[in-house]
Amino acid sequence: LSPIILYDHPAVAPESSVELFDATEIDEILTLRVLTLTDEEKAEARSTDPRAAAIIERCENMTAEELQQLHGILRNPHALRESPAPGDPGNDGFPTYFVPGADPSADPGGDAPWWDPARDAAVDPESDTVLIDGVPVSRGSRVLVAPQRRADAQDFFFAGQPGRVTGVHFDVDGGTHVAVVLEADPAAELQEWYGRYLYFSPEELVPLPPAGNGNNGKETSP
Known part of the structure; x- marks a missing residue:
């Protein structure tokens, strides 16, 4: 990339x-x-x-x-497109984002970039769910990190650690990315506040029961 x-x-x-x-x-x-x-x-x-x-x-x-x-x-990448007349409030010199092929004036997302979830009410990382091993996983779910062979080398440092899901993201190519903060991270609250998450594909995570059931974050057999 x-x-x-x-x-x-x-x-x-x-x-x-x-x-x-x-x-x-x-x-x-x-x-x-x-x-x-x-x-x-x-x-x-x-x-x-x-x-x-x-x-x-x-x-x-x-x-x-x-x-x-x-x-x-910084240049406006859309400067060559037809723009409002001088003095028009829309002619503010700032880049205008739009969904390719769509009418910007009819776009309910306003000035949000076309990749922003605000463009599509059908997606919401804070409420979306993905099935992992038959278990619905969403924001607040506990998971065990299990990086696969093709994972980033850094991800293997987190193998076997329990984490908490902060969001489920679907990209424009149809991929699913689960945002996670590690339970053992002393800065977990700061990471979540700042939006600095670790992202894993669903197959790299194992659902865990909610905290407080006495299993200390260990995976349980069905």
Whole structure:
């Protein structure tokens, strides 16, 4: 998955006035890193490759204005669409989100992005339910984390730990993602307040009975 979603036919922004690294937002970070090198490190880097030497030269000769430009700029991705006349309250200069192929004026979701649950009253992570091993699981349910072979390596640190479901999310591709906070996490309340959850697919979770039944979070046999 790409952490940066590009529109069709992307092009290098005019703010990138010189050729640096890979013409993405990390140019600024890498430029700052080059400027922290010692003279000896820069000399060693220059000797490795002509392109490396050219990059170091560009970084050293870059003006403060050029460096500031690399920080990026926010543009309205829908600016080329037909817009309201000047002075119209709708012409506020902010990006307008809409469901592709739909009439924005008839969209009940208002200004919410098309992927926001507010766009579709049929989904609600706080009340939606998913069946796991025949057991309905929803917000407040207890589960045991059981990452599968293709899980993220970090997820295996949480294997065998009980957690509490905070929401059931259905994505636009039909996938189901269960948001969980771990019971053993001392910052569980903070994570839930902030919305920083761990996400697992239903097959990576085992339903547990409610707390207080004396099983100490252990899975029970049917």
